[in-house]
Amino acid sequence: MAGVHHRRRHGGRATASRASGLEVQLPVSELPARGVGGDEAYDLISSELLLDGSARLNLATFVTTSMPERAARLMAETADKNMIDKDEYPQTAEIERRCVDIIANLWHAPAGEEATGCSTTGSSEAVMLGALALKWRWRARRRAAGQSTDRPNLVMGANVQVCWEKFCRYWDVEARLVPVEGDTLHLTAERAVQYCDENTIGVAAILGSTFDGSYEPVRAIAAALDDLEARTGLDVPIHVDAASGGFVAPFVQPDLEWDFRLPRVASINASGHKYGLVYPGVGWAVWRDRDALPEDLVFDVDYLGGHMPTFSLNFSRPGSEVVAQYYMFTSLGFEGYRNLQQHSSAIAQHLAAGVADIGPYRLISSGRELPVLAFALDPGVDHYTVFDVSDRLRERGWLVPAYSYPPNREDLSVLRIVVRAGMTFDMADQLLADLRSKTDDLGRLDRRLPETLAGGVRAFRH
Numbered sequence: 001m002a003g004v005h006h007r008r009r010h011g012g013r014a015t016a017s018r019a020s021g022l023e024v025q026l027p028v029s030e031l032p033a034r035g036v037g038g039d040e041a042y043d044l045i046s047s048e049l050l051l052d053g054s055a056r057l058n059l060a061t062f063v064t065t066s067m068p069e070r071a072a073r074l075m076a077e078t079a080d081k082n083m084i085d086k087d088e089y090p091q092t093a094e095i096e097r098r099c100v101d102i103i104a105n106l107w108h109a110p111a112g113e114e115a116t117g118c119s120t121t122g123s124s125e126a127v128m129l130g131a132l133a134l135k136w137r138w139r140a141r142r143r144a145a146g147q148s149t150d151r152p153n154l155v156m157g158a159n160v161q162v163c164w165e166k167f168c169r170y171w172d173v174e175a176r177l178v179p180v181e182g183d184t185l186h187l188t189a190e191r192a193v194q195y196c197d198e199n200t201i202g203v204a205a206i207l208g209s210t211f212d213g214s215y216e217p218v219r220a221i222a223a224a225l226d227d228l229e230a231r232t233g234l235d236v237p238i239h240v241d242a243a244s245g246g247f248v249a250p251f252v253q254p255d256l257e258w259d260f261r262l263p264r265v266a267s268i269n270a271s272g273h274k275y276g277l278v279y280p281g282v283g284w285a286v287w288r289d290r291d292a293l294p295e296d297l298v299f300d301v302d303y304l305g306g307h308m309p310t311f312s313l314n315f316s317r318p319g320s321e322v323v324a325q326y327y328m329f330t331s332l333g334f335e336g337y338r339n340l341q342q343h344s345s346a347i348a349q350h351l352a353a354g355v356a357d358i359g360p361y362r363l364i365s366s367g368r369e370l371p372v373l374a375f376a377l378d379p380g381v382d383h384y385t386v387f388d389v390s391d392r393l394r395e396r397g398w399l400v401p402a403y404s405y406p407p408n409r410e411d412l413s414v415l416r417i418v419v420r421a422g423m424t425f426d427m428a429d430q431l432l433a434d435l436r437s438k439t440d441d442l443g444r445l446d447r448r449l450p451e452t453l454a455g456g457v458r459a460f461r462h
């Protein structure tokens with residue numbers, strides 16, 4: 001389980017040699033009686049971290065791996081400000097408020113309504129907040145009507161990111177996972193509605209799916225739910241999980257209606273640290289108007305003599321990410337974001353065309369929605385798998401994950417490439433050349449690779 005560490009039974013030992021040739025020990029389980037001093041600690045730890053993969057070659061993650069040097073400096077300068085101390089750091093709080101307004105406008109929050117929002121640690125926290133608001137509103141409606149409130153459910157595609165299932169488990173909501181089926185690899189309008197009933201707190205629509213970068217048809221889902229309401233009186237709101245798409249669609253597909261232009265969309269989240277172009281971890285949650293965010297979830301803190309509403313699961317965190325988000329908005333502007341995202345999109349489509357050209361691959365997505373492509377091996381290829389291809393690419397330093405789809409398409413395994421700012425056409429061509437040569441090598445094998453190897457790297461969960 002990532003991040004939950006159990007204490008090692010036997011104290012381990014990590015040794016490193018210093019320049020002097022003497023060996024020193026890095027503490028691994030006990031606080032050392034005497035430290036090695038600041039310079040030594042820096043050298044040792046930065047050397048140890050070289051064992052991590054190179055962030056630039058990490059084509060598995062959606063998370064930002066490259067920022068301008070000035071942004072990094074500003075982040076270092078603001079790491080000591082606690083975001084929660086609105087009183088002590090009113091200007092940081094003001095910057096957060098400006099970011100929320102900028103994002104709400106980017107997502108076409110209705111003029112005249114008071115859109116509210118907040119920064120979060122990432123989309124995971126933002127999703128928890130959005131879904132909590134849905135649960136609270138559903139419960140209030142049911143109570144007012146004298147109906148039971150003990151069996152809430154949430155409708156979403158089985159392709160949701162794990163934070164949605166976490167929400168359901170932590171907050172006692174039934175997760176109604178709509179399976180993927182055939183060539184339909186995400187939620188559709190027709191199927192979303194089939195899973196809704198009087199206990200549905202909302203439908204989660206994803207822009208776009210972490211599996212392949214495809215956008216779920218938010219507009220069609222909204223129309224189908226409008227129709228459901230007209231037929232049955234059931235009023236089911238939508239939360240859009242735009243973790244990645246929230247900072248892509250406004251620039252690359254400006255005419256696509258997926259946001260507050262659709263009255264049924266109650267709330268939206270996005271990860272500032274994905275296509276918002278900030279280092280981890282910052283996310284954003286925005287509600288279309290006051291009604292969408294129940295008041296009793298919001299805590300008021302004093303701020304500059306006024307009130308600052310806060311809604312969060314965490315308390316203390318550094319102000320740096322929010323400041324960095326504001327830096328990116330200010331320095332790039334709409335045009336800068338558009339250029340960068342369109343560039344990523346063009347590279348993803350270039351890669352897709354190149355992959356198709358290599359031969360044994362079938363594209364599942366081709367970079368036309370998120371700048372992401374996913375591709376499977378042709379069914380005729382049976383002596384190696386996408387997991388082997390992923391392993392071979394890793395030998396060249398490329399981290400390209402392979403994974404299987406959720407029920408009912410566990411049979412479908414794909415490789416996925418996420419293109420982000422920092423990737424260039426030259427790097428893309430190098431990757432294509434490496435993919436071609438590794439695929440040729442594997443194609444020349446005259447017998448099937450053993451299963452243990454074909455198991456490959458299955459641990460990617462982004």
Ligand SMILES: *Cc1c(COP(=O)(O)O)cnc(C)c1O
Nearest residue numbers: 122123124161210241243244271
């Ligand atoms: C990445 C992602 C999340 C989780 O976001 P974090 O910012 O990493 O917490 C949730 N949903 C989708 C669709 C994602 O792509």
